[in-house]
Amino acid sequence: MSKVCVLSQRVPYPPNKGEKLRTYHQIEFLNRLGYKVEVFSLVESAEDKKNAEALAKHLGISVNVYQLGSKVTRYALALLKGLPVSVGAFYSKILQHVIDEKLKEGSDTLLLTASSLSYYIFNSPHYNNTHCRLFMDFMDVDSDKWSQYADSSSLLMRYVYKRESRSIKKLEAQTNKRFDECFLIAREEAQ
DSSP, rough: OOOEEESHHHHHOOOHEEEEEEHHHHHHHHHHOOOOEEEEEEEOOOHHHHHHHHHHHHOEEEEEEEOOOOHHHHHHHHHHHHHOHHHHHHHOOHHHHHHHHHHHHHSEEEEEEEGGGHHHHHTTTGGGGGGEEEEEESSSSSHHHHHHHHHHHHHHHHHHHHHHHHHHHHHHHHHHSSSSSSEESSHHOOO
């Protein structure tokens, strides 16, 4: 039985909105097809942890959670490192070590559910030597979303959103070039 590790920004349960709905149904489908599914999600609250336990019980799968630190610290570190704020928003050193080990072992398929999560792959010392299959579900083009925010924002926020758009666009391009498969919802966004 093949193993698929799903890396999600948030616990995809309950499936009650946007990214949670899509990711939950992907996990449910893979599980139904007989894949061994293991989920890695970032959490900020006790409720997130309860949702992870409920997802594991509901689908009979392994769900691992990683506590995020202070938002201010995460955002500041991302800016200091020249990274998109979105990367900092969903970065955990502990989860980085887990992904490093998965890439080192090289036997699993990794499905990531947001462009900002691809930083875990590219930041790993094992990335260039892994045999893991890498899949990205962009869902939508985040760089375009940030660009749209910039177009309708005040001067200061316009700068912030344009920076985020440019930074995420580079990450999206690198992901699209280096991952085995990438998925988007709308045909227009795929173009």
